[in-house]
Amino acid sequence: MRLTKIITICTLLLLVSQVGAHALEILYPADGSYVSKSKYLVIKGGTDPFLDGMSIEINGVKSDVIDLTNEAYRQSFGDMLVVEPTFDPGQNTIIVEGFLRGERMAVARAEIYFHDRYDESPPTDYRREQFHLPEREAPCATCHNMSPSQADLATRDPRKYPCSSCHARMLAKKHVHGPAGVYDCTYCHDVESRPYKYQARSGDALLCLECHDDKAEDFKTSKFMHGPIEAGMCLVCHDAHATDQPSQLVMPAYELCSGCHENVVKEPHVTRGSGGKPHPLKGVVNPAENGEELSCASCHDPHTGQSAALFRWGVKSRFSLCAKCHDK
Ligand code: HEC
Ligand code: HEC
Ligand code: HEC
Ligand code: HEC
């Protein structure tokens, strides 16, 4: 085991020393950083000479050699290669190999951390990676508009909007959030923020409640608030941009809720102790909502309630809850 590891390391060192002169570079995420969303892996191949193939290895899983010989590709993208990676939670070793006519010319390597859990603090030995720094943006400016003017940002034409050339994919989902769908990105993202541009003006509830004032009202008048709401955390459940779930949920309600309330799905719920089958929590039609699937949110309000158990419809007692779906 140890021996294979040493051999692997030696081989890598050998590769690096043979080919160190070539300018192949992993621009994002950079070595030693952590990211929380696994969106892009940005690679610059270098132009002396142009590479005609690259392979990408993440934690030992290696892609085929990506063919970059196509002239149209070269004309549009130059020496850039942008792919959507799938990182493993935690540490990731990324190895990119560059080829010319089948011969390996260059290797680039990055150790990064994929931190995708909100209930775990970020790793202290990796620095937070962010893209919109002047030196990061510089190599993109020949082809992308990296200094949009107010007029550029005022356009509502998706194809001309300055963020689209790179971020259009994030809106290619079934349900697009209102302001993101009309390309009002800078309502929430600050063009002037430094050192990183486009920081969200606020991470959470305060920002959301600027527009969702009916929710602000509801929070004020409700007797009980759900834990994450009390903490101002809207984004644990909602995506500010687009998702494939209704109500901009980051995942189906059942999975979302049981992620934090594991105990609920491990034991019988609702009808515990009464002998018969446990109450279904998914996979059946909800009689109170025409045709929709029953979920945790069919009985519980995800935000607030007039009872400690946050029953829907402001219902206070178990009995009135049951009556909403049974014996009607
Ligand atoms: C040249 C391509 C490009 C353009 C144009 C671009 N971005 Fe990005 N942006 C990226 C990449 C690459 C990342 C990092 C990967 C990721 O998370 O998607 C990123 C990350 C971000 C982030 C996360 C924070 C950070 O700095 O990593 C925000 C917010 C963001 N972009 C907003 C915008 C907005 C708003 C616009 C338009 C005004 C814009 N971007 C235009 C490429 C671009
Ligand atoms: C030689 C020109 C060129 C350079 C330099 C370049 N790009 Fe691009 N990039 C393109 C073109 C062309 C597209 C396709 C745009 C479109 O479809 O509207 C693109 C698309 C993208 C996309 C979207 C990919 C997708 O499939 O959704 C991202 C992300 C991106 N570029 C990031 C970058 C970043 C980051 C840099 C700088 C580090 C950069 N690019 C530099 C030409 C370039
Ligand atoms: C309703 C507010 C809002 C709007 C509108 C919005 N964003 Fe965001 N965006 C956020 C918040 C909040 C974050 C998370 C920031 C954080 O975690 O610190 C974020 C994060 C991002 C990220 C980082 C990756 C990710 O998915 O978290 C990118 C890239 C991004 N936004 C681009 C855009 C683009 C492009 C638009 C316009 C099409 C846009 N945003 C519109 C609020 C918004
Ligand atoms: C600039 C105003 C604005 C901001 C800021 C904003 N929203 Fe929205 N939101 C809208 C609009 C407009 C809609 C679409 C109209 C509607 O369905 O209510 C919408 C829709 C939604 C929906 C879906 C409503 C439904 O019935 O399907 C959710 C969930 C949501 N927003 C959550 C959030 C969260 C979470 C935040 C903070 C990250 C946020 N919003 C910030 C304007 C905003």
Ligand code: HEC
């Ligand atoms: C624990 C998960 C969770 C959190 C946290 C959360 N929501 Fe929701 N939200 C939901 C679910 C689930 C729905 C689906 C609608 C339903 O079944 O009631 C929803 C629906 C919505 C809707 C549309 C329907 C409605 O009730 O008006 C809006 C707007 C909304 N949420 C805003 C917010 C805002 C703003 C925050 C932060 C203050 C927030 N949510 C925090 C889970 C959550």
Ligand code: HEC
């Ligand atoms: C980010 C983690 C998180 C998510 C996601 C989450 N909850 Fe909670 N929930 C909490 C916390 C924290 C509390 C308050 C502490 C406690 O009582 O356990 C709470 C409390 C509750 C309570 C009241 C418990 C009581 O003691 O009366 C109910 C009911 C509830 N959640 C249901 C849901 C439902 C339904 C969903 C999905 C829409 C959901 N939760 C999603 C963290 C979460």
Ligand code: HEC
């Ligand atoms: C058919 C209605 C119904 C469904 C569906 C439902 N619950 Fe409940 N839930 C209840 C009732 C009734 C109680 C008991 C409240 C009491 O007795 O005070 C409860 C209690 C709770 C509590 C607080 C007490 C405890 O058992 O920990 C939490 C947390 C909770 N539910 C979460 C969930 C989650 C998560 C889901 C989805 C996996 C879910 N519920 C689905 C009706 C429902």
Ligand code: HEC
């Ligand atoms: C949001 C709607 C809803 C609420 C509220 C609700 N249930 Fe149900 N219940 C259902 C559905 C749907 C089924 C499954 C019916 C089926 O399989 O055809 C079910 C099944 C049951 C069953 C099993 C019946 C059988 O023949 O399999 C019992 C017992 C039950 N519920 C008791 C309760 C009790 C007690 C409450 C109140 C604490 C309650 N339910 C609240 C929707 C609900």
